[in-house]
Amino acid sequence: MFVIGERINGMFVKVKKAIEARDKSAIQKIARRQLDAGADALDINVGPVRGSALDNMCWMIEAVEEVTDAPICIDTPKFDVMNEALHACSNPTIINSTKAIEEELDRYVPLAVETGSQLVALTIDKTGVPKDVDGRVAMGATIITKAMEHGLDMRDLYVDLVIIPVNVAPKQPAAVLGAIGQLKMFSDPPPNFILGLSNVSQSCKERSLLNSAFVAMCIGAGLNAAIMDALDHELMEIAITAEVLLQKQLYCDDYIAAYMSNK
């Protein structure tokens, strides 16, 4: 499981304050905690913070790069910010994200290839989030085709099946599972499948429980990456256990410790 820690996001009050106060150590602390908890990469999102999104993004990247060589997942909807930030980054990078719209893919996929980045592509188009399996599969196919056309290695592509909260869209989790099952047959090797996992439980009461159950189900369907709360200890353990049960990690009695020591 490729875990991208989600906590460096201006949406969180601590992060917002740190950005505004230019408090590098606060950002670095969150970075380290996530990596220690088993995150493979770190998402960086400036969120709704005052000032230039690009300046804020570059400052956060700089802060994180001072403490780790882990890949950085640059999370911004703005192409210009993405482009500049990618070039400012010396750690490996992941573009987060493009939508399944042809014109967008024609900009983002070449950017990924040019900068040697990996790319997250959402199954969202101009009509929004598809309501069923078929819509996701169709958009997934568009993404895979475009990636191939521009020469992006499938191993560097993350198709994000876009989960929305179960309390407002109860049919969506099953649609995500069905879409992963179908899309993994589209190419050999298949692309990676990713989710912004915590979204499934947005505004729900049992957030951690929902995230945990869903991550296990998704891993069973073929999910191999997630932008998620690496600091949720039990969630991480469940994800690792699911992989052990599918023999994606080799069992040993101390398999949690084994997984962590393989970081």
Place this chain on the structure above:
Amino acid sequence: MAVPDVKENFSGTINEVTIGATSEEGGTRTSTVTIGGETGYPMLGFEAEYPHPPAFALEISTAGVEGWHDECRKHLADVAGDLGAWAAKCEEWGADMICLCLDAAHPDNEGRSPQQCADDVKRVLEATGLPLLVWGTDVDEVDNNVLPKCTQAAAGENCLFGTAKEDNYRTIAASCLADNHKVLAEAPSDINLSKQLHILLRDVGVDLADMVMHPTTGALGFGMVYIYTTIERGRIAALSGDRLLQQPVLVNIGKEIGRVKEAVSPAQADPQWGSHEVRAPLWESASAISYVESGAELLVLRNPEALRQAKTAIESMWP
């Protein structure tokens, strides 16, 4: 149309482990052995790197050649009573390492004392410049008394000491850490158990890079296929990035061959199997070559003729 590139790339690499220390490194060895470092499945020279050929150790035993079959004994008649001369002879025969088995300390034998065993280790180190593998008795209490003395006696020589097992690893791990030796980790024929043992050893402070794994050994015709596939499966996990299985692999072949009727039975007893002189070393070398093809990097043999055959064969096909 271009031919598609079918080369496989792996994220993991097998650890490189060096055994032995020369005078520059604080020891007295005249040569060292480095194993591991492969970046792909065995023997696929077109897609992977194989920086070190497999290393061969010849076994010598503090209990002499009692119980060894005639085709081994005939080479050893002059030296079996003298560990130093035996070790020197192995060097002459082209072994890369000496495997000293402390069999005499076994309660079924003479129950040699820890100090006597340590003296044996010293004697071998003086008689040969080759790196040393020291193998205990496989009796936990005995090993826990004997091996710490021996690691001390060989301090600075960067030997490989075995065997650490899931229910008896702490003493040997601590002794090897104290005296800077490598640890031979033995788990029977199961990569999950190997992985568990490596994590236990790591938790008491042994670096993953300082371990060699022994998945136990089966001779050709007597369980070799099980161990072969165990090594293969471990290799797949290791190359896929599982650091707990990236340790190079040792197999102890000579001892196992010594139990195989087809290899040890004299021609008079079983004339249908042909010349014993041909059959015995061939059984041992064929087992060794097969294990190299599964990924094993360090092979312990008994018969010098088997050593010659296996080395010649591996040299001719090593990528």
